[in-house]
Amino acid sequence: MSVAVAAYDAKRETFAPASEAGPASKRIVVAFGFWVFLLSDIVMFSALFVAYAVLVRATAGGPAGAELFNQVSVAVQTGCLLVSSYTCGLMSLAVSQRRRTDTYLLALVTFVLGAAFLYLEVHEFAGMIARGAGPQRSAFLSAFFTLVGCHGLHVTAGLIWLAVMMAQVEFKGFRPSVDRRLLCFALFWHALDIVWVWLFTAIYLMGVRP
Amino acid sequence: MTDTSYDRAPGEISTTAEAQRLTLSDFGIYTVGFVLAVMLTAISFWVANTTLLWPPGVAMGLVVLAIAQMGVHLVFFLHITTGSDNTNNVLALAFGVLVVLLVVVGSLWIMRDLNSNMTITPEQMNLRMQR
Numbered sequence: 001m002s003v004a005v006a007a008y009d010a011k012r013e014t015f016a017p018a019s020e021a022g023p024a025s026k027r028i029v030v031a032f033g034f035w036v037f038l039l040s041d042i043v044m045f046s047a048l049f050v051a052y053a054v055l056v057r058a059t060a061g062g063p064a065g066a067e068l069f070n071q072v073s074v075a076v077q078t079g080c081l082l083v084s085s086y087t088c089g090l091m092s093l094a095v096s097q098r099r100r101t102d103t104y105l106l107a108l109v110t111f112v113l114g115a116a117f118l119y120l121e122v123h124e125f126a127g128m129i130a131r132g133a134g135p136q137r138s139a140f141l142s143a144f145f146t147l148v149g150c151h152g153l154h155v156t157a158g159l160i161w162l163a164v165m166m167a168q169v170e171f172k173g174f175r176p177s178v179d180r181r182l183l184c185f186a187l188f189w190h191a192l193d194i195v196w197v198w199l200f201t202a203i204y205l206m207g208v209r210p
Numbered sequence: 211m212t213d214t215s216y217d218r219a220p221g222e223i224s225t226t227a228e229a230q231r232l233t234l235s236d237f238g239i240y241t242v243g244f245v246l247a248v249m250l251t252a253i254s255f256w257v258a259n260t261t262l263l264w265p266p267g268v269a270m271g272l273v274v275l276a277i278a279q280m281g282v283h284l285v286f287f288l289h290i291t292t293g294s295d296n297t298n299n300v301l302a303l304a305f306g307v308l309v310v311l312l313v314v315v316g317s318l319w320i321m322r323d324l325n326s327n328m329t330i331t332p333e334q335m336n337l338r339m340q341r
Contacts, residue, residue, distance in 0.1 A: 039306030
């Protein structure tokens with residue numbers, strides 16, 4: 001368990017029923033609020049997702065998914081995001097145990113893997129646009145670029161957030177407000193990986209099937 | 211009092227005595243989750259490319275694998291459990307899943323119906339154009 005939480009809970013360990021416990025700690029309220037935001041974000045993704053599913057056959061004579069998608073690149077992207085999710089989890093442990101060097105190291109690995117994911121995605125997009133399969137080509141491609149691009153934007157935001165958090169750890173130290181933000185970041189990063197599971201399954205793996 | 215009835219922030223590993231006794235070390239939790247997720251991902255890619263399986267069943271298999279992997283992520287990375295300190299997080303998640311299902315299944319259903327009921331055959335189109 002984490003040191004920060006242990007210190008926080010130690011004060012309250014003597015209380016008994018929830019009805020007499022008073023309001024929840026700020027850490028719980030903040031993380032729960034962020035959890036609700038993440039769920040609403042996933043609801044938004046589900047709308048884009050279903051738009052893609054409805055329009056997947058609407059290629060307007062243009063290229064279909066089977067001609068465009070490169071499974072090897074997708075597998076590498078998936079690996080990058082999965083490992084970065086794992087290192088992000090380990091970073092949460094390092095944060096809760098106040099291991100500063102490990103925190104930086106794991107954050108760096110997470111950042112590099114996230115950036116590699118983004119590089120591959122931008123590379124894929126550029127290749128598709130170069131061969132005339134840009135978002136304006138067909139409804140299928142519009143939906144594809146919106147959905148995958150939206151996930152890519154989230155990853156970009158996550159990378160910026162991670163860099164900012166490391167600066168905060170450096171200059172502010174592990175104070176409660178920084179702890180809360182790091183917890184929210186970990187939630188965000190893991191949620192992005194869950195969204196990607198559905199993206200690579202439904203778009204790439206189902207898409208390359210004849 | 212060991213029976214603390216406080217809520218737990220989402221994404222935080224349970225600190226109750228019961229959970230501590232039952233689970234692995236924190237590092238072990240993430241590692242088991244990672245190994246499971248890698249296995250499920252590998253199986254997904256294999257299922258999508260193999261010719262051994264009955265083709266119409268592959269899509270359903272992929273969906274099942276994705277649901278399983280989502281479960282692995284939720285349990286091992288986001289530490290969602292059935293514990294009483296986690297009820298609020300699970301309820302929020304359940305509502306989120308409900309809305310997602312309504313949006314996805316409802317939209318697919320309606321659009322499928324619209325497609326099959328409102329498609330205009332070339333003959334019908336010709337009739338309309340002559341009018």
